[in-house]
Every structure is written in structure tokens, then in C-alpha cells.
Amino acid sequence: MAIEPNFLDELRARTPLATIIGRRVKLARSGRNWKGCCPFHGEKNPSFYVYDDHFHCFGCGVHGDAISFVMQMEGKNFPEAVDELASAAGMEVPKETRRSREEVAHVQSLEDVLEQTQKVWSQALYTPAGKAGLAYLTGRGLTRHTIEAFGLGWAAEGRGSLAAVLEPHGITPHMMAEAGLMRLDEDGNPKGELFWGRVTFPIRDRKGRLVSFGGRILGDGQPKYLNGPETPLFSKRRLLFGLDRARAAVRAPRPKGVPPTDLIVVEGYMDVIALHQAGFKGAVAPLGTALTPEQLEVLWLVDPSPILCFDGDGAGRRAAARAAEVALPLLKAEHSLRLCLLPEGEDPDSLVRVQGSEKVGALFAEAKPLSAVLFDLLAGGVNNPGPEERAALRRK
Structure with a gap:
């Protein structure tokens, strides 16, 4: 059965691997990833690791993705495993036709x-x-x-x-x-x-x-x-600029004592590139749109608590408030956000050039949980609100 690669990529992206494997294996957090005892060979000390898009056992060497896990655990063939995962993700498997091959x-x-x-x-x-x-x-x-x-x-x-x-x-x-x-x-x-x-x-x-x-x-x-416009290859709502490089940096092994690489969402191409050059390898940016629910789900597959960094002006605060409103219905115990609002008139690109990576790193380190800044974001800096402003804030 030939299934187009784009569909399989989308299926894997929509399938939270830790959730799939966690139904069969007791998993515990290990940094950004998960670990547990391998279900494919008897062991007392966990050596089975689950990453955002694959699993690997350092004991027996077994590895794969969500599809191969279902195949190996449930004895299903490839089409059956794809059908099961697609059904759970609310997707319909395209039928193989001459047209699909074309x-x-x-x-x-x-x-x-x-x-x-x-x-x-x-x-x-x-x-x-x-x-x-x-x-x-x-x-x-x-x-x-x-x-x-x-x-x-x-x-x-x-x-x-x-x-x-x-x-x-x-x-x-x-x-x-x-x-x-x-x-x-x-x-x-x-x-x-x-x-x-x-x-x-x-x-x-x-x-x-x-x-x-x-x-x-x-x-x-x-x-x-x-x-560029939407094409068979490109969906703005699901991609982030720099995600391939940031994902590799977040997942890269680190020497003992070296802190993990933060996944940092900024607003533009040049912000991403400037931060990567300054050593912040986890920087990404939306593609000309406000942050979407699909992009948040992609971010959480890489990092359970990414940092959203916004420029220090009125537009930046409004963008942060919009992101918070998008994120609230999606939050789970294992998914959260941190927010970093830069000083007035600054963006990551200008800050790193003028004040250096140490200053920018300190700002990222002080990023606050969404819960700690939500009220201020929704209030929008209103002082001494009248009845109309109070009513609007209550609705928010």
C-alpha cells in the first residue's frame, strides 16, 4: 500500500508519541523527553526513551515512530497501524489510486x-x-x-x-x-x-x-x-521558520551540567537568525501570521514549555494577549507556556546586537509562566477603568 509521504508526515506530526506509548509503558519525564522500561525486552532499569517523533531503547536497540510502535506492540501490518492512528487523529487515509501516485x-x-x-x-x-x-x-x-x-x-x-x-x-x-x-x-x-x-x-x-x-x-x-502562498508543500498554519534547526538543537545531547536549549518563539525571520547566531539555537517564528493552535501543538511536541517572546511595544503586548487567548483552551498539565516581554522599543535582533547575548539570555531566563502574566495582558495596561472597561475585562 503506497500512501503519499505528506499524509504520513502529517499523521506523525498530529500523533503525540508519548501519549501513544504511555498507554502501554509507564513513562516518567527525563528532561524534555520521557523514559521507561522497554516493552520489547525485560529490564528493571529504564533505558527506553521517547522523543517528540521517535523512540529508542539503549538496551535492546529497538527504535521507530508511532506507526512502527503500533505495528510491533499490536502485531498489525503497516496499513492497519496507519488506519488506527489516523482514526485517533481525525484523519482519513487517502485511498491508493493512480491519481494519488501521480x-x-x-x-x-x-x-x-x-x-x-x-x-x-x-x-x-x-x-x-x-x-x-x-x-x-x-x-x-x-x-x-x-x-x-x-x-x-x-x-x-x-x-x-x-x-x-x-x-x-x-x-x-x-x-x-x-x-x-x-x-x-x-x-x-x-x-x-x-x-x-x-x-x-x-x-x-x-x-x-x-x-x-x-x-x-x-x-x-x-x-x-x-x-509564499499555500501550496501542496506549504501550510503557514502548521510551520514555523527555523523549526528544523531549533528542533535538532533542543533534542541534541548535552554534557552534564549544561542547561537544556529553550525553544523560543519570536516574531520574524531576522530575529530567529540573529538569535541562532548569538547561540540561542532554539529560536523559531510564525510565518507572517499570529500564532495558531496548530503551531502551538507543534511547539509542544518539541518542548513542553516554550518561551513566547514579544517585542516591547503596544503591538507586541497585543500579540502576546492574542497568543494567550489561543493557548488557553489547549493547555494541559504537561503543556504550558512562558512569556518574555522585551523592553520598550526593542526586539531580539536589536537587543542581541546592541546589548549582547548575556543580556538577552537573562531576559529569557526571567520569562514568566502564562498564569503569572495573564491578567496584565488581558487588562491591556488600563489604569483606573470605568464601568465599561471593567465590564469588557470581566468578559475577557
């Missing part, structure tokens, strides 16, 4: 379009045409190593420049449009490239696969930041 191949072709585009843009940054983009990034304090690690690039001026470069590789405007690189007119025909005259930011899914791009214009043009 769709899998189509998705792979879109990945090829994005990868070829990434090569073009990352190389263009170091050409005379990309001089302004490179100057902008280095002027923001980014090193050559950081620029290359994040794959930053330059989309040349002119709305037909990318199509002309990709055409010799067999990539058509229709393929570019389906990959989120061109707009469509009312008749469904490609009518213009989305990214031109912008610094480009590759957007990757949690496994590091390229799924879209973001772009920042230089100068006074609008919009300042632009994200």
Missing part, C-alpha cells in the same frame, strides 16, 4: 523546482546584482557563515528574471506557480513572479525539506516581508 510524483517535482530556485538565489547574493542584499544582511550583523547556514539569497530585479534562468532546466511558469513562485490570473495562468528585488529566506519543514520562501524588500516598498 500526486506524490507531482509533489516531488515541486520540491525540485524549489531546490533549483534556492541554488539560483543563494548564488545571486554574491554577484554584483546581489550586492545590496548582501550589504543589508552584513549590515544587520550576520556573518558569512550564518548567511550560508540559513541559505539566504537574492531574488533579482525584474519579474521575469527567475523564469528565464529556470527555463533551461525544464521548469515552466505553471510549475513555478504551483510551487508558490508566481501569481495566477483570473483564468489560472501564471502572470508574474512573486519574489523580485528581495532578500530571500528559505522556509523548511520540521525535517529540513524546502517548502517555500520568504522575502524582504529593500527600501520603502510594500509589503516589507512577503511569504
